[in-house]
Amino acid sequence: MDDLYRYRNKEPLRINFEEVLDDFSVLAKDLHRRDWESHLRKVLRRIGYDRYLLSLGSSTTNDPFNRIITSYPSDWLRQYKDENFIQVDPIIRHCRHHFVPLFWGAARGQARGRSNEFWKAREGYGLLQGVSIPLRCNEKFGSLNVAQCMNSNDEFDDDLNAALGRLFMLIPFLLEGSQKHLKEPGEQFCSLTLRECEVLKWSGVGKTTWEMSCILGCSERTINFHIANASRKLGSFSRRQAVGVALAQGLISL
Numbered sequence: 001m002d003d004l005y006r007y008r009n010k011e012p013l014r015i016n017f018e019e020v021l022d023d024f025s026v027l028a029k030d031l032h033r034r035d036w037e038s039h040l041r042k043v044l045r046r047i048g049y050d051r052y053l054l055s056l057g058s059s060t061t062n063d064p065f066n067r068i069i070t071s072y073p074s075d076w077l078r079q080y081k082d083e084n085f086i087q088v089d090p091i092i093r094h095c096r097h098h099f100v101p102l103f104w105g106a107a108r109g110q111a112r113g114r115s116n117e118f119w120k121a122r123e124g125y126g127l128l129q130g131v132s133i134p135l136r137c138n139e140k141f142g143s144l145n146v147a148q149c150m151n152s153n154d155e156f157d158d159d160l161n162a163a164l165g166r167l168f169m170l171i172p173f174l175l176e177g178s179q180k181h182l183k184e185p186g187e188q189f190c191s192l193t194l195r196e197c198e199v200l201k202w203s204g205v206g207k208t209t210w211e212m213s214c215i216l217g218c219s220e221r222t223i224n225f226h227i228a229n230a231s232r233k234l235g236s237f238s239r240r241q242a243v244g245v246a247l248a249q250g251l252i253s254l
Helices: 017-028 033-047 074-082 090-097 104-110 113-123 158-181 194-204 209-216 220-234 239-248
Strands: 051-058 068-070 129-137 140-148
Touching: 017 033, 017 158, 033 158, 051 129, 051 158, 074 113, 090 104, 090 129, 090 140, 104 113, 104 129, 129 158, 140 158, 194 209, 194 220, 194 239, 209 220, 220 239
Parallel strands: none
Antiparallel strands: 051 068, 051 140, 129 140
16 A cells, blocks of 8 residues: 555656545544554554644633644654743644645745744754645634655655645534544544434334335445444434434534
């Protein structure tokens, strides 16, 4: 898989986008948090990014470390907190108000005062060139930040442009998975498939398994399969309870 979209060797490579998308789609699946983080790390490394920080949290929180996944140096994170860089962080400010990506080099050139100190401190940890992509999902906001292995005078070549293109392709899969793995403590989130929502909705209006199989054109076994999956995701022990939880979370309406 790595040889399909590694950019560093500078040799022209044939990109198998079907396999790349299959790899990305794993992040949208219902994985254990540890497995999801591990796969995210592998995907970003295959594209060409070893240093990254993913955040996606409530718009009301002021703590950038509330829900993050990162491979940034721990010393940089400690200095960030100690020097209260959140007050001047241009990346957070940009991602709160914009949808377009922020390229660090351009932002660094416009920095003044404390913002300039912020960029200088980052550079001391090798976070020289890179991009921050704003993320939005429901009432949450955040960003995907990746550092590139470039010198400050380097220019983007075709390989780096290809890596950026794959990075942007990754975003929808990343958002799908990060909703589950970067949720607030005690926050409930569940992603049901369209068919799972359909069977719960029909069940909620009193349809039997046989009636649902006729309506949806599938077997009773398939109906039970979807209900069992939905119940597991919702943490429910019965069909009726699953319908109630789905209604409470706004996943279905009757």
